[in-house]
Amino acid sequence: MSYSLTLTHLYPDRLNLYGDGGNLIALKRRCEWHGIEFHLTELNWGDRALPSQTDLYFMGGGQDADQLAVVDDFHTLKRDAVQTDTHAGIVFLGVCGGYQLMGNTFLMGNGDQTRGLGILNAETKAPSTQVKERCIGNLIAELLPPLSDELSTIYDPSRPVPKTLVGFENHSGQTYLGEGVTPLARTLSGFGNNAEAVYEGARFKNVFGSYMHGSLLPKNPHFADYLIWLALVQKYNDPGIRLKALPDQEEWEAHEYFVQRYVS
Amino acid sequence: MNRLLLIPIIWSVRLLVLLLKVTGRGAGTSLPGLLVGRYFPFAFAALVAQIPYIIVVTGTNGKTTSQTMLSAILEQVDDIRVLRNRAGANLSQGILSQLLRQASPWGTLDATHGIFEVEEATLPRIAQMLRPNLIAVTNLYRDQLDAYGEVDMTEKLIRDGIAQCPQASVVVNGDDPRTARLTHQLPNPTYFTSLPAEYAQEVPYEGQLHHLDPNFQSFLRATKIQINDDLTSDVEVNGRVGDVVVKELRITITSPGFFHVYNALTAITLAKLLQVSDAAIVQGFRQFQPAFGRGEVLEKVKGDKRVYYQILLVKNPASFSLNLDLLRSRPSLKILFAINDNTADSKDVSWLWDSQLERLNDAAIQWLMCTGIRAKDMKVRLKYALTGDRAPTLLQSTQVWESIREAIEQSFELAEDGDRIYVLPTYTAMLEFRKAMGKVLD
Numbered sequence: 086m087s088y089s090l091t092l093t094h095l096y097p098d099r100l101n102l103y104g105d106g107g108n109l110i111a112l113k114r115r116c117e118w119h120g121i122e123f124h125l126t127e128l129n130w131g132d133r134a135l136p137s138q139t140d141l142y143f144m145g146g147g148q149d150a151d152q153l154a155v156v157d158d159f160h161t162l163k164r165d166a167v168q169t170d171t172h173a174g175i176v177f178l179g180v181c182g183g184y185q186l187m188g189n190t191f192l193m194g195n196g197d198q199t200r201g202l203g204i205l206n207a208e209t210k211a212p213s214t215q216v217k218e219r220c221i222g223n224l225i226a227e228l229l230p231p232l233s234d235e236l237s238t239i240y241d242p243s244r245p246v247p248k249t250l251v252g253f254e255n256h257s258g259q260t261y262l263g264e265g266v267t268p269l270a271r272t273l274s275g276f277g278n279n280a281e282a283v284y285e286g287a288r289f290k291n292v293f294g295s296y297m298h299g300s301l302l303p304k305n306p307h308f309a310d311y312l313i314w315l316a317l318v319q320k321y322n323d324p325g326i327r328l329k330a331l332p333d334q335e336e337w338e339a340h341e342y343f344v345q346r347y348v349s
Numbered sequence: 350m351n352r353l354l355l356i357p358i359i360w361s362v363r364l365l366v367l368l369l370k371v372t373g374r375g376a377g378t379s380l381p382g383l384l385v386g387r388y389f390p391f392a393f394a395a396l397v398a399q400i401p402y403i404i405v406v407t408g409t410n411g412k413t414t415s416q417t418m419l420s421a422i423l424e425q426v427d428d429i430r431v432l433r434n435r436a437g438a439n440l441s442q443g444i445l446s447q448l449l450r451q452a453s454p455w456g457t458l459d460a461t462h463g464i465f466e467v468e469e470a471t472l473p474r475i476a477q478m479l480r481p482n483l484i485a486v487t488n489l490y491r492d493q494l495d496a497y498g499e500v501d502m503t504e505k506l507i508r509d510g511i512a513q514c515p516q517a518s519v520v521v522n523g524d525d526p527r528t529a530r531l532t533h534q535l536p537n538p539t540y541f542t543s544l545p546a547e548y549a550q551e552v553p554y555e556g557q558l559h560h561l562d563p564n565f566q567s568f569l570r571a572t573k574i575q576i577n578d579d580l581t582s583d584v585e586v587n588g589r590v591g592d593v594v595v596k597e598l599r600i601t602i603t604s605p606g607f608f609h610v611y612n613a614l615t616a617i618t619l620a621k622l623l624q625v626s627d628a629a630i631v632q633g634f635r636q637f638q639p640a641f642g643r644g645e646v647l648e649k650v651k652g653d654k655r656v657y658y659q660i661l662l663v664k665n666p667a668s669f670s671l672n673l674d675l676l677r678s679r680p681s682l683k684i685l686f687a688i689n690d691n692t693a694d695s696k697d698v699s700w701l702w703d704s705q706l707e708r709l710n711d712a713a714i715q716w717l718m719c720t721g722i723r724a725k726d727m728k729v730r731l732k733y734a735l736t737g738d739r740a741p742t743l744l745q746s747t748q749v750w751e752s753i754r755e756a757i758e759q760s761f762e763l764a765e766d767g768d769r770i771y772v773l774p775t776y777t778a779m780l781e782f783r784k785a786m787g788k789v790l791d
């Protein structure tokens with residue numbers, strides 16, 4: 086059977102900092118390589134979102150003024166549809182500024198706390214005295230179970246898959262997860278969500294947030310495949326769907342080199 | 350009074366620079382300015398006040414090139430004596446260091462014109478000390494993201510800097526929406542530069558191309574651009590700078606790529622505001638030499654095989670995308686990507702994904718090679734960028750050598766006698782590459 090997926094990029098006109106376009110490139114090319122028809126749509130400032138139109142949402146970070154500008158727009162034109170979708174299990178990925186925005190509150194560059202989009206039960210606060218500067222630098226983390234175990238089972242035949250995520254973080258806000266939200270990974274090098282605990286990223290149903298740039302998905306092809314797989318399972322309502330393993334030699338060489346460099 | 354106080358400072362600086370050189374701790378391009386700026390802050394103003402004309406160049410890309418072009422033009426004019434800061438030494442300590450080094454033992458400066466490239470965020474901090482007569486802003490792109498996440502903030506800082514100099518005339522890129530609007534709320538007379546739309550639209554500006562109104566705005570436009578095989582360009586310039594009409598001014602620009610035409614237009618506009626003749630401008634461009642790493646050609650010879658390496662520095666998504674654009678029309682293209690992640694390069698390699706490597710897809714590529722600390726990440730970027738029937742074999746044959754020295758050897762082996770290899774390095778990879786080729790900085 087031939088599959089197709091639709092990816093909706095939220096606010097590409099406003100939230101497009103930090104190489105997050107690499108995540109879209111990775112999803113597009115990997116879908117092609119998996120033989121999955123791929124469609125990309127955009128929802129910009131002023132566009133109204135409708136439920137059940139997409140299989141994946143992606144949102145990146147932006148400059149302060151732009152992040153602030155999307156909050157009201159989201160609550161008026163997009164929140165109901167996106168919440169209906171995410172509660173139904175549609176995949177959503179937010180990175181860095183996008184991750185912070187997804188929470189109940191997030192931090193502006195000037196230190197002001199602002200209402201978030203409310204997709205994820207999380208708060209992003211101003212750094213305490215513990216964190217003197219931005220959390221900035223290379224970030225390596227190990228995926229937590231059950232996700233880390235599930236990764237190898239999405240392929241036919243199943244195969245061992247590294248459990249690490251690698252990327253680069255650059256944020257001053259400190260993110261704390263609320264009830265019902267679990268961290269994605271345990272930090273091995275760098276900060277992740279906040280400087281107090283050793284966790285990176287968040288998951289609620291199929292909603293994911295991460296501080297990793299780099300870009301996240303081409304650097305971590307297993308996680309990219311996992312999102313594609315989740316979206317297929319959701320769309321075709323078939324948990325038995327399996328992906329073929331792609332020859333990801335280049336990706337894993339870059340990934341391994343990076344892990345070796347910072348975690349020994 | 351102040352000038353007398355300068356004398357002991359100048360002598361101390363001379364001693365310091367000598368000590369730095371003798372002990373091999375640097376050339377004194379920064380430390381003297383840092384110390385004097387901190388303990389004798391009056392020195393900056395006392396030195397600058399002696400220079401009748403001050404010209405400041407800022408912006409994301411092209412500061413050094415525009416400054417060097419203007420300097421080459423002004424050197425053609427009798428009675429003009431130029432003082433300029435060194436490439437990249439563009440923070441206040443770098444500028445002060447240069448002033449201190451050029452001052453006579455009696456605290457005097459002989460220059461008639463000071464041309465300073467100033468780092469974007471530094472402008473508001475030193476605008477009042479420099480009191481420039483002319484300010485040029487080349488462009489405003491997203492730069493190394495771990496240094497400046499916010500282009501909005503950079504735009505604001507530059508506007509604040511200009512606002513402190515209401516007497517200054519301002520030259521801006523008229524196609525770049527961010528620079529074109531810089532002086533909208535300010536009294537400064539403003540002059541614009543512009544390229545034909547087919548070129549301007551290739552530049553990854555932040556926002557929609559700005560459109561100039563010829564009835565109200567004073568601008569210079571490159572009306573004809575011919576890119577030559579060696580990547581130099583022949584350009585015809587028309588327009589006006591205030592009351593001065595520029596008609597069919599023809600120059601040759603030795604910097605590679607049409608985006609350097611913007612820098613040339615900036616330099617010409619500044620020169621016209623300083624009443625320089627067309628003849629001196631044309632002659633200035635003949636004398637102009639691009640800064641190292643910007644189109645520089647190095648040779649490697651072994652036996653009777655000679656291979657040329659042309660270096661095209663890439664430092665952010667804009668310069669990477671534009672250089673690829675320039676190369677894609679070249680026949681049998683051979684590219685060596687040299688990507689480091691040291692502080693001066695950006696530690697975050699996310700910018701590789703904002704750079705439009707996809708522009709290579711209609712190029713006649715013979716081979717590609719990746720080197721530098723992040724060579725493997727570069728290959729991943731290529732894997733996701735290349736499409737079409739040839740992509741798998743091309744990627745398969747793309748060698749990865751972390752060592753730049755090794756990559757030079759291997760690329761030399763791959764090349765044939767007389768071949769030209771384009772090297773696209775980040776800043777520290779460029780320094781490493783030049784060093785491995787036997788070039789050291791003065």
